[in-house]
Amino acid sequence: MPEAASATTATRATIGDSEFDRDTALTRRAPGVYDIDLSAGWTIISAVNGGYLLAVLGRALADALPHDDPFTISAHYLSASQPGPAVVRTDVVRTGRTLSTGQASLLQYDEQGREVERIRVLASYGDLDSLPDDVRTTAQPPAIPPMDHCFGPEDGPAPVDGSSAIADRLMLKLDPSTLGWALGRPSGKGEMRAWFGLADGRDPDPLSLLLAVDALPPTAFEIGISGWVPTVELTVHVRCRPAPGPLRVSITTRNLAGGFLEEDAEVWDSADRLVAQSRQLARVRLGA
Amino acid sequence: MPEAASATTATRATIGDSEFDRDTALTRRAPGVYDIDLSAGWTIISAVNGGYLLAVLGRALADALPHDDPFTISAHYLSASQPGPAVVRTDVVRTGRTLSTGQASLLQYDEQGREVERIRVLASYGDLDSLPDDVRTTAQPPAIPPMDHCFGPEDGPAPVDGSSAIADRLMLKLDPSTLGWALGRPSGKGEMRAWFGLADGRDPDPLSLLLAVDALPPTAFEIGISGWVPTVELTVHVRCRPAPGPLRVSITTRNLAGGFLEEDAEVWDSADRLVAQSRQLARVRLGA
Secondary structure (H helix, E strand, O other): OHHHHHHOHHHOOEOOEOHHHHHOOOEEEEOOEEEEEEOHHHEEOOEEOHHHHHHHHHHHHHHHOOOOEEEEEEEEEOOOOOOEEEEEEEEEEEEOOOOEEEEEEEEEEOOOOOEEEEEEEEEEEEOHHHOOOOEEEOOOOOOOOOHHHOEOHHHOOOOOOOOOHHHHOEEEEEOHHHOHHHHOOOOOOOEEEEEEEEOOOOOOOHHHHHHHOOOOOOOHHHHOOOEEOOEEEEEEEEOOOOOOOOEEEEEEOOEEEOOEEEEEEEEEOOOOOEEEEEEEEEEOEEOO | OHHHHHHHHHHOOEOOEOHHHHHOOOEEEEOOEEEEEEOHHHEEOOEEOHHHHHHHHHHHHHHHOOOOEEEEEEEEEOOOOOOEEEEEEEEEEEEOOOOEEEEEEEEEEOOOOOEEEEEEEEEEEEOHHHOOOOEEEOOOOOOOOOHHHOEOHHHOOOOOOOOOHHHHOEEEEEOHHHOHHHHOOOOOOOEEEEEEEEOOOOOOOHHHHHHHOOOOOOOHHHHOOOEEOOEEEEEEEEOOOOOOOOEEEEEEOOEEEOOEEEEEEEEEOOOOOEEEEEEEEEEOEEOO
C-alpha cells in the first residue's frame, strides 16, 4: 500500500474538498429540507448508485441531527433515481445524549412536476470519537492479494456493457479469485472482494463507508447470474472511524431463493479494523 | 422431533388461535391507526421483548399494506416499552405489484398522557407464496444437538435474576455448547443456538419469525458480559414461509467494539430451509 498511496500523493483530495464531498453537498432550503443536484458521475449505466444516494441521505441526517455519525442506517429503495434535481426531507424522531434517530426521504419530480419518492431511510446517529476503545472481535480481515495483484476496470475491457461513470470516481481493484464472471467463468461462489478508495485519493470517513458497501459488482455475477440486481433494502452499521488509506471490502451472498438474495458486506480499514458491516436484500431480475 | 411434537399434539394451538396471535391482535381505530394492549406475558424482567414488539408492528403493517409478508423490516428502538396500552400508526409509503413499503410507529403514553414513541419501523412487504421455488444456497443449517440433549429454563434454576414471563410462552432448548455462561464458564465465543417454538405448539409463520430472531439470551453472555444489551436497530429478512415444526435459531456476534455489538441470527425450519436472516446493533450496558 505505501507504493500505491505515494503514487497519488501529488493530486490527493482531502475530506471536505473532493469529488465525493462536492457531489453529496446539500443546500438547506428550510429547516430539515435540502436541495441537491444528483451527479451523473456516480451512475452505473443509467442508474444512480445506491451507495452514493445513501451517502447523500446520510449527510442530510448528519446536518439535521445533533450527532454526526451514522451508527446504523436502513434504506428502503422505492424507485430508481436519475441524475438531476432532488430534494431530501428529514424528520428528527428522537434525540438523546448518546444516540439520536432520524428519518429522511429522497424525492425527485416526474414529468408533471409531482414529487416521487425514491428512497426512505431510518437511522440512528452517534459520535464515533466518543466511544471507548474496547474491541473484542473474532472477525478476521478478508484474505485478499496485494493491490498490484488485483484488477480494476482500467486493466481490461469494460466487463459491463454501457457506460459506468462511477468507475472513474472509484479506485476499485478486484481480487482475481472473484473475477471469474468477467472471463465467462463465474466461480459459483457468491463472493466479491476488492480494494476500495476514491479515485481522487480522498481518505475514507463514515459517509464514504456508505458508498463503499454498495460499490462492488454484484455477487450474483459470480453465482452465474447476469442482469440487474436492484437493492430493496440496505442497512449499514458504521462501527469505527476509518483510518486513512485504502479499504478492503468483502461481500458474501449465502442464500439466493425465490428471486431474492442477501449481500453481506464487511469493510476493513488500513489499521485492520472492521469499520463497517452491511446487509442488503436485493432482487434478481433475470435477463434484464 | 416426532417425539417432541407428539407430546404436545393434544393441546396444540394453531396459527390464528394461540397466545401469540391473541397478544399481537390489534384493533383498528381509524385507517392506519391501531390500538393494542401490550401483554405482560412477553417480558424479560420488566422490559417487553423486542421481537414480540416487532411482530405487533409487523402485523399492523400486514393489515395496512396490500401484501401480507414482511420481506424486510427494519426497526429502530427509541425507548423501552411497558406492558399496557399502546397505539400503532402506519403510513403506506409505496405500493407496487410485487412489493409494497410502509412505515409504522409504536407509541405509548407518559404520566401526563402524552404520546411517547417506542419504536419506528420501515418495511417492504410481498407475497412469499408467489415466489419461484429456486434456491441456490451455500448456507448450512446450524450444528445443534437433538432437542432432548438441549436445555431450557425448566431444566434448571433460572439463570437470569427476576421474572421472565416470556419463558412460559416459548419452547426454547439451548445448545449446551452455548450455555457455558449459565454455569459461570462463558465460552468466549459470541454464539448462541437453540431449538425454538411457541410453548402452546402453534406452528411458525412469517410473523412469529420476527419473534424468533430476538428470543434467545444475548450472545454477550457467552462473551463473558452480563447486564443489559438493549437493541438499537433490528432488521429481519423473511426469506421463505416456514414449514410446521420446531425452528433452529443460530446467533453469532463477531465484533464487539466501542460498547456496541452486532447479533446476526439465522432461522432454519424443519424442512432445512433458511427462512429468516436478521442483524441487530445492540448496546452493551456493563454492570447494568
